Amino acid sequence: MNTLALLSIYDVWGGGINNVQRSFPATPYSGAYGPLVQHGLTSVGLMGHFFRSDGRGHGSHTLSPECADELAAKLADEAHWLRVGAKKYVQAPIACRGIPHGFAPGVHTVLDEYVGALEHAYRLAGREESPWTKLGLFSLPFSGVTQARNAIEPFKPLTR
Amino acid sequence: MNAFADKHQLHNHRWYKALRCKDKSVLETLIAYTKSGARAAAHTTLETQTEGTSIAESRVVGQMGVENALKSSAALHPFVNRTAKDALEFVALTVRASATADGNPVTRPQPGAALGVARVANAARSAALHACGRPPAAVRPPTASGMGVLWSVAAQELSPRNEQAKTAPGVLERYALLAQLRAESAVRPQGAFRGGFSAPAQHAANGYERYIRDETCRALPSAAGGMTRSFIGIKALLSVHEGVWGAAHQLAGEAERLHAQVAAMNADRRETSTRTAEVLGTSCRPAQRLEPLCTPATGFAKGFQLNELLRRCMQTRTRKNEPCKLLLGVYTNAELNREMPPVMDTEPMPLCTICDFGLRVPTEVGASDGAGIPDHVQHPRVQGCPVDLSLHVCLDGAIRATELIGALDGAGEIHKQRALLYVGSSQASFISEAGTAISAAQANANINSSKKIGVRPHSNPHSVSALTPQPFANGSAPT
Numbered sequence: 018m019n020t021l022a023l024l025s026i027y028d029v030w031g032g033g034i035n036n037v038q039r040s041f042p043a044t045p046y047s048g049a050y051g052p053l054v055q056h057g058l059t060s061v062g063l064m065g066h067f068f069r070s071d072g073r074g075h076g077s078h079t080l081s082p083e084c085a086d087e088l089a090a091k092l093a094d095e096a097h098w099l100r101v102g103a104k105k106y107v108q109a110p111i112a113c114r115g116i117p118h119g120f121a122p123g124v125h126t127v128l129d130e131y132v133g134a135l136e137h138a139y140r141l142a143g144r145e146e147s148p149w150t151k152l153g154l155f156s157l158p159f160s161g162v163t164q165a166r167n168a169i170e171p172f173k174p175l176t177r
Numbered sequence: 178m179n180a181f182a183d184k185h186q187l188h189n190h191r192w193y194k195a196l197r198c199k200d201k202s203v204l205e206t207l208i209a210y211t212k213s214g215a216r217a218a219a220h221t222t223l224e225t226q227t228e229g230t231s232i233a234e235s236r237v238v239g240q241m242g243v244e245n246a247l248k249s250s251a252a253l254h255p256f257v258n259r260t261a262k263d264a265l266e267f268v269a270l271t272v273r274a275s276a277t278a279d280g281n282p283v284t285r286p287q288p289g290a291a292l293g294v295a296r297v298a299n300a301a302r303s304a305a306l307h308a309c310g311r312p313p314a315a316v317r318p319p320t321a322s323g324m325g326v327l328w329s330v331a332a333q334e335l336s337p338r339n340e341q342a343k344t345a346p347g348v349l350e351r352y353a354l355l356a357q358l359r360a361e362s363a364v365r366p367q368g369a370f371r372g373g374f375s376a377p378a379q380h381a382a383n384g385y386e387r388y389i390r391d392e393t394c395r396a397l398p399s400a401a402g403g404m405t406r407s408f409i410g411i412k413a414l415l416s417v418h419e420g421v422w423g424a425a426h427q428l429a430g431e432a433e434r435l436h437a438q439v440a441a442m443n444a445d446r447r448e449t450s451t452r453t454a455e456v457l458g459t460s461c462r463p464a465q466r467l468e469p470l471c472t473p474a475t476g477f478a479k480g481f482q483l484n485e486l487l488r489r490c491m492q493t494r495t496r497k498n499e500p501c502k503l504l505l506g507v508y509t510n511a512e513l514n515r516e517m518p519p520v521m522d523t524e525p526m527p528l529c530t531i532c533d534f535g536l537r538v539p540t541e542v543g544a545s546d547g548a549g550i551p552d553h554v555q556h557p558r559v560q561g562c563p564v565d566l567s568l569h570v571c572l573d574g575a576i577r578a579t580e581l582i583g584a585l586d587g588a589g590e591i592h593k594q595r596a597l598l599y600v601g602s603s604q605a606s607f608i609s610e611a612g613t614a615i616s617a618a619q620a621n622a623n624i625n626s627s628k629k630i631g632v633r634p635h636s637n638p639h640s641v642s643a644l645t646p647q648p649f650a651n652g653s654a655p656t
Contacts, residue, residue, distance in 0.1 A: 022483065027578075030576065037525055070496070118501060134597045137585065137590065138593075138597070149401050157531070
């Protein structure tokens with residue numbers, strides 16, 4: 018009873034969205050961010066609950082004490098406090114102190130290349146990011162590639 | 178499994194039998210046409226199920242069964258209750274020669290009558306005009322891909338006040354007339370005391386501008402106005418069932434009859450107070466129309482259903498006291514108990530939301546009689562039909578990821594290109610996986626419960642046609 022939509026990079030579009038509410042309120046990271054990037058450590062869950070619910074026993078992680086100790090020590094050492102200038106520090110948002118629900122572009126450093134790539138590509142395309150929108154990558158819910166005539170005619174090579 | 182498309186008769190046969198079996202009251206509690214029928218079916222079902230006991234005499238239990246039957250009947254009502262007002266209506270309009278600034282004699286409409294389709298009565302109607310631009314050539318999809326993109330630059334919502342403007346707004350036509358006046362005035366001799374419109378042209382321009390002001394809201398930049406839009410055109414191939422062609426030919430016949438009636442009214446020489454589109458007549462004959470069978474569902478229909486499911490799935494969800502999947506390190510209760518805003522607002526889905534779409538069948542396809550399906554083709558009798566599909570998506574400045582990656586070619590940005598590729602693939606996988614999980618879960622829940630309203634089965638869970646819901650009861654009904 019399941020069929021994957023089989024979406025690919027050809028079905029993904031870059032663009033800006035608006036009406037995004039503020040994340041990480043009352044922290045120095047307070048602001049509007051694009052869609053999270055899932056790390057894939059948990060499955061989707063029934064009705065996609067692992068992506069949108071909390072502490073109900075589904076989608077949660079269980080670590081061994083040794084692993085948790087090691088991670089907590091790394092977090093305290095490298096991510097809990099961030100240096101600002103020479104003598105000042107700032108506390109990371111609580112949503113970044115552990116295994117997040119998803120990586121936030123602009124907050125988690127793992128996505129710095131991605132954020133920079135979006136801004137650079139749009140700049141090269143002659144379009145700066147609008148002050149009213151947030152840039153991101155968004156996927157169509159169906160495959161325009163497989164629906165396209167050229168792509169599904171047999172023995173006809175794709176251009177890209 | 179696609180043979181479901183032509184198992185309509187088989188389903189009808191099963192329904193015929195099911196509605197005449199001894200347990201038919203169970204079905205009638207789900208699909209009763211009237212409230213009294215639902216009540217009677219609920220009582221009958223309870224008596225049958227509790228035969229030999231006194232449970233059926235309990236007013237509380239009986240009332241619960243009646244309430245459930247009434248709820249089911251009310252839930253089913255919007256699916257099956259269609260009135261003549263909901264049927265598609267053809268509208269015949271006048272076309273003026275001056276209503277376009279297009280100088281191409283091929284595409285320029287000739288004076289006379291044109292046919293349009295009116296919106297369904299009481300449907301949400303928030304039409305808007307978009308001024309669009311094309312993306313730079315470097316980031317356009319290649320021509321061979323059959324795709325095209327437009328970016329909305331500014332948008333102007335229509336707010337028609339009079340009945341005529343609700344059917345034929347006439348705003349675009351007036352913009353075209355204004356452009357034509359400006360083009361004509363540009364060739365007038367210029368001087369210190371000359372220029373601009375002539376007095377009659379100024380009078381006409383004032384009239385057009387006044388009408389546009391009255392019938393529209395103020396035009397705003399799309400992103401600043403909160404209406405981020407891009408338009409994606411795709412040349413697609415949709416599977417169309419044989420029955421759809423029959424319904425289409427019936428509609429075409431009705432439209433031709435209306436056009437003939439309007440042509441007899443000498444629309445091109447009709448004396449009227451308006452210089453733009455004017456409604457000459459309408460045609461709506463629901464009794465003569467056929468309801469097309471829109472199955473097997475196309476890839477686009479499945480995608481559109483996923484779009485609707487994903488668009489709403491995170492609404493009102495909050496991660497109460499769970500800022501992350503696994504919290505490590507030191508934190509205070511004040512931090513943990515901080516009120517969390519709804520997930521949907523702070524974490525938008527990586528979904529390229531489709532807010533509207535259009536399908537256009539090329540004229541040469543529709544010109545042939547019938548579906549053109551050879552006789553030897555077995556059921557389901559479907560054929561691929563080339564169509565032009567336009568998607569209205571809620572993105573500002575949409576660029577396909579592959580073109581974004583290509584734009585970074587030669588910039589020595591291999592890491593950035595790789596980042597776009599990885600994140601784009603991840604988001605595509607996310608939408609694919611989450612969408613099917615949500616739709617499959619609904620299908621499973623409906624099938625496993627005997628008191629849910631479902632839709633007719635298909636080859637996969639989200640292949641339910643977005644166009645023709647066929648409600649029936651799962652569980653006790655034949656599936």
